Amino acid sequence: MRRVDGQFLVLAAINVVLLALGAAISGGSFLSVFNLQSMAGQVPEIGLLAIGVMLAMCAGDGGIDLSGIALANLSGVLSAVLVAGLVSSAEQEGLYSALFILGALVIGFLGGLVNGTLITRFRITPILCTLGTQMAFTGLAVIVSGGKAVVVGSPEPLSSIGNEFWFGAPISFILFVAVAALIGVALKVSPFGRWLMLSGSNPKAALYAGFPRSAVVTATYALSGTLSGLSGVIIAARNVNVKWDYGASYLLIAILIAVMAGVRPEGGYGRIVCVVFSAVALQLMSSLLNFGGLSNFVRDFAWGALLLAFLAIARYDLVGFVFSDRRR
Numbered sequence: 001m002r003r004v005d006g007q008f009l010v011l012a013a014i015n016v017v018l019l020a021l022g023a024a025i026s027g028g029s030f031l032s033v034f035n036l037q038s039m040a041g042q043v044p045e046i047g048l049l050a051i052g053v054m055l056a057m058c059a060g061d062g063g064i065d066l067s068g069i070a071l072a073n074l075s076g077v078l079s080a081v082l083v084a085g086l087v088s089s090a091e092q093e094g095l096y097s098a099l100f101i102l103g104a105l106v107i108g109f110l111g112g113l114v115n116g117t118l119i120t121r122f123r124i125t126p127i128l129c130t131l132g133t134q135m136a137f138t139g140l141a142v143i144v145s146g147g148k149a150v151v152v153g154s155p156e157p158l159s160s161i162g163n164e165f166w167f168g169a170p171i172s173f174i175l176f177v178a179v180a181a182l183i184g185v186a187l188k189v190s191p192f193g194r195w196l197m198l199s200g201s202n203p204k205a206a207l208y209a210g211f212p213r214s215a216v217v218t219a220t221y222a223l224s225g226t227l228s229g230l231s232g233v234i235i236a237a238r239n240v241n242v243k244w245d246y247g248a249s250y251l252l253i254a255i256l257i258a259v260m261a262g263v264r265p266e267g268g269y270g271r272i273v274c275v276v277f278s279a280v281a282l283q284l285m286s287s288l289l290n291f292g293g294l295s296n297f298v299r300d301f302a303w304g305a306l307l308l309a310f311l312a313i314a315r316y317d318l319v320g321f322v323f324s325d326r327r328r
Contacts, residue, residue: 007262011277018284026291037170039283041162041238044176045072046250047279048231050257051180052112052224054275056126057258059220060200060267063119063126068228069250070137071111075232076242077141079103080150093155100158100236105229111137112225116218134251141244149241162237172234177276179230183223184272196220201268249300256303257282259310 022030029035049068056065079100083089089096111133118129152158161171187193195216198205207213236242261278263270289299 007274008271008277011261011274011281014281015277015284018281018288022284022288022291025288030287030291033168035287037165037168039287040173041170043279043283044170044172045231045234045238045247046253046257046282047176047276048179048227048234049250049254050261050275050279051183051272052227053254053258054261054263054270054272055183055196055220055224056130057263057265058196058200058267058270059126059217060203061126061217062265063200063217063220063267064130064255064265065112065115065221065224066127066130066251067111067115067134067137068224068231068254069247070134070141071108071225071228072232072235073242073244073246074111074137074141074144075104075107075229076152076236076246077145077150077244078107079232080152080236080242081144084150089153089155094157096155097158100152100155101233104232104236105226108229108232109222109226111228112222113218115225116221119221120214120217138244145244147244149243151241152236153240158233158237160237162234162239172237175230175234179227180272180276187272192216192219197268199268200264200266249303252300252303252307253282256307256310259307265311 019031049072052065052068056063083096083099083103087096087099115126115130115133118124118133119126124132161175164171166174187196195211195213198209198211199213199216203213232242235246239246257275257278258270259265260281261270261274263275285302286299289302
């Protein structure tokens with residue numbers, strides 16, 4: 001039986017339908033340049049977290065990174081506090097921006113490394129480990145900030161990452177697509193990608209083949225943490241401050257994006273391009289609900305229902321069944 005990539009086709013169709021529906025109910029304003037730019041600017045911070053969730057799920061063993069948004073907030077808060085003690089965001093904008101970005105990425109990487117080390121060295125179940133570190137990261141961000149928002153300001157070039165455009169597209173969205181493409185290529189052609197997928201789909205085979213599974217899992221969570229740090233940079237770039245409780249619903253949304261993208265919860269399969277399409281589709285859905293004047297509670301209900309629906313679809317491989325054909 002030969003199979004086409006049905007998940008990609010379904011997600012592409014969903015995006016087209018949502019754009020058409022939005023145009024129909026808004027009289028065309030949904031497809032205005034301003035609205036499209038606004039929606040694209042909101043995708044990167046949650047899309048990066050969703051890629052991190054995908055990578056952890058691909059590693060198998062019930063792997064999932066629940067600490068993403070907590071680590072993103074910690075990266076922004078801690079980096080802002082540390083850098084503010086060294087340089088002024090108003091007087092040394094370039095240096096402040098460079099140090100803040102570097103600090104957030106390093107903090108994200110270290111947080112992910114902690115996750116990976118706890119999982120591989122101490123054999124802690126990934127979902128429980130990242131639940132614990134999620135609370136630890138949040139608590140540390142509260143302690144560092146005193147529970148208040150930490151002012152970042154609008155230093156250039158940090159502010160331009162979150163608020164300016166390049167060839168009509170938000171710089172943050174271009175950055176997100178570039179990072180996604182880089183990771184997608186790495187998963188496709190590098191030994192790390194092959195080891196990651198084999199470790200998730202068949203850990204025994206990976207063990208007998210001599211693959212460094214512990215190193216692969218640790219590197220996977222470190223990469224997921226780095227993506228959280230980058231998400232923290234974009235959050236700070238889009239706002240004038242960072243706070244420990246930003247994006248309370250982002251965890252559910254990141255998991256939903258990964259599941260909609262066809263990432264297998266049991267591990268061993270996931271495509272970056274599908275995660276990107278899924279993140280865009282979810283942003284279109286969110287904007288449509290806003291156009292309809294529905295409350296955030298309705299939106300949260302819709303996300304939960306969608307998550308359950310796509311888990312059921314993945315469980316019975318309905319997309320694969322529809323798009324498969326028999327070779328005679």
